Amino acid sequence: MKKRVTTVFVLLLVALLATPIFAAGKAEEKPAEKKQLTFLFMPGVADPFYFTMEKGIKAKAQELGVNLIVAEYPKSWGPEAQVPILEATIQKGGIDALLIAPTSVDALKAPLKKIYDKGIEIITVDTFIGDGDYSKTGTDYGFPLAYIGSDNELGGKQIAEQMAKMLGEKGKVFVEATNPDVSSVQGRVKGFTAGVAEFPNMKLVGVEWCMDVQQTAMTQTLAALQKDKDIVGIFGVNVFSAQGAAQAVVNAGLAGAVKIALWDATLTNIDSLKKGTVDLVLAQKPGEIGSLGVEWMYKYLTQKATVPKKVIPGFEFFTKANVNDAAMQPFIYQ
Numbered sequence: 001m002k003k004r005v006t007t008v009f010v011l012l013l014v015a016l017l018a019t020p021i022f023a024a025g026k027a028e029e030k031p032a033e034k035k036q037l038t039f040l041f042m043p044g045v046a047d048p049f050y051f052t053m054e055k056g057i058k059a060k061a062q063e064l065g066v067n068l069i070v071a072e073y074p075k076s077w078g079p080e081a082q083v084p085i086l087e088a089t090i091q092k093g094g095i096d097a098l099l100i101a102p103t104s105v106d107a108l109k110a111p112l113k114k115i116y117d118k119g120i121e122i123i124t125v126d127t128f129i130g131d132g133d134y135s136k137t138g139t140d141y142g143f144p145l146a147y148i149g150s151d152n153e154l155g156g157k158q159i160a161e162q163m164a165k166m167l168g169e170k171g172k173v174f175v176e177a178t179n180p181d182v183s184s185v186q187g188r189v190k191g192f193t194a195g196v197a198e199f200p201n202m203k204l205v206g207v208e209w210c211m212d213v214q215q216t217a218m219t220q221t222l223a224a225l226q227k228d229k230d231i232v233g234i235f236g237v238n239v240f241s242a243q244g245a246a247q248a249v250v251n252a253g254l255a256g257a258v259k260i261a262l263w264d265a266t267l268t269n270i271d272s273l274k275k276g277t278v279d280l281v282l283a284q285k286p287g288e289i290g291s292l293g294v295e296w297m298y299k300y301l302t303q304k305a306t307v308p309k310k311v312i313p314g315f316e317f318f319t320k321a322n323v324n325d326a327a328m329q330p331f332i333y334q
Contacts, residue, residue, distance in 0.1 A: 037096045037301060038067040039294060042086050044101035044127065045212065046073035047239045048266045048333040049286050053125065055334070056287030057099065060294040068294075069095070077179060077212040079107040090115055097301065099293045101126040104181045109141050116143045121300065123307075125149055125293045126286070127183045135309045145300060148293050148311040150284045152187030155315055156237075159188075159261050160195025162280050162317065163233045166259045170201035171232035174224050176245040178212050178238050188237045188263060205231060210241050217244025218251070225252050233259045239266055246272050265318055265332050273323050281318040283331040288313045 041057050043050035054070060061068040071089045074081035082103045090098075098120055102108035109129050116122055122144040128134075130141030163173060173196060178185050189207060196204045206224055210217035217240055225231055225248065234249065236242030242262035246269070249258050255277040262269045265283035272278040292311055299305035316331045 036065065036067050037298065038069060038094050039097045039099060039297060040069045040071060040089060040095045041290070042071045042082065042089070042098065042100040043073050044082065044103050045077045046075060049126075049239060049264055049284070050101065052333040053101075053286035053290040056290035057294055059287075060291040064294065064298050066294060066298060074103075077103055077182075079104045079111075083108070083111050086111065086115075090118070090120070095120055097121045097123070097297045099123050099125050099290070099297065102129050102183075103127070103179075105129055105131075105183050105186070106181065113140070113143060121145055121297065123148060123293050123297055125289050129183075132183055133309070145307045146296060146309055146311060148289050148296070149313075150184070150289075150315065151312050152184045153191035153194075155263070155282055155284075156188035156191025156193075156235075157195040158191075158315070158317075159235055159263070159280070159282060160192045160198075163235065163259060163261050164195075164199045164202060166261075166279055167202070167233050169199045172203050172205045172228060172230045173233035173235065174205055174221070174228075174231050175207040176217050176221050176234065176236045176241040177207055177209050178241050180209055185237055192235055192237075210244060212238070212240045214240040214244040214247075217241040218248045219244075221245040221248035222252060225249070225254065225258070231258060233261070236260070236262045239264045239269075242266075243268050246278050250277050265316075267332065267334075270318060270323060270332050273318055273320065276320070279320070283316040283318060283333075285313040285316075285331065286333065 058068060072085050074085060102124055112122055123146050124144050126149040128147040130139060132147045134142050134144050136142055175189060175192060177189050193204055196202050205228055208220040210220060234245050236245035242264060246260055249255055249260055260278045261280040262278055263282045265281050269281045273281050296307045300307050322328050
């Protein structure tokens, strides 16, 4: 009798374990939540271009549910200002990916490789290390996933072509540049030089480097204008050099007489265009560059998507004819 009762009890217990109540309880177990990704944005310097890029990065990060850390903006351009901030921020931990505008084609290689070796994926935005071709094997700079930014050499060439039209394809021109160790600047100067060379009656008479100091750009441009009275066109290759060069022309009383083409659609440059002291402003698309950086990094980390080694948004050109058009306003840096 005791054996029979025991057998019945066991059968009842088995039946209870198989009932929907127990099955439902098992089904209600929640799967482990996915870890939220954390991206770090390391800008090159505090200026309107990178502020606008940050807006694009923030918007896309919020859309995708990515936690975003924005590093302290360096107060000056260069590895000596950028690298300590970068390394201190990485040291805090918790970073899955880095979006960075390297401030040197060579000096950022080693610091970025150390970060990559920690398991942190990297996309360079606006500027790159080495020659920017991360598909090359056997180099010391092939580890970033991609370069996302402008085709600076093409932009420089197009500026030269636009300036040639303004000058009737003749005359002396001058370039106010920033830092010769920066990929974007190298490309712009190279492209402009090649573009000018296509016009036999045009001559590039000088290139100066202001090292991202607007006052220096103004002083250098003014000195060039005083040295060579035949300069009829000036190209300012970034925010600081552009604004400094434009101010020098105004101070020299040559506004209108000397044609000016500027790179970067800052509020100051656009205002100068509206006033007639500047003739052409090239607008990059920093917001789009930042947004694409977040998007491609997210796709790679969550879907193992194949990331293009180069992603190149185009340009927009502001002129006196279109500067007030509604369609052009989104391309002004904010």
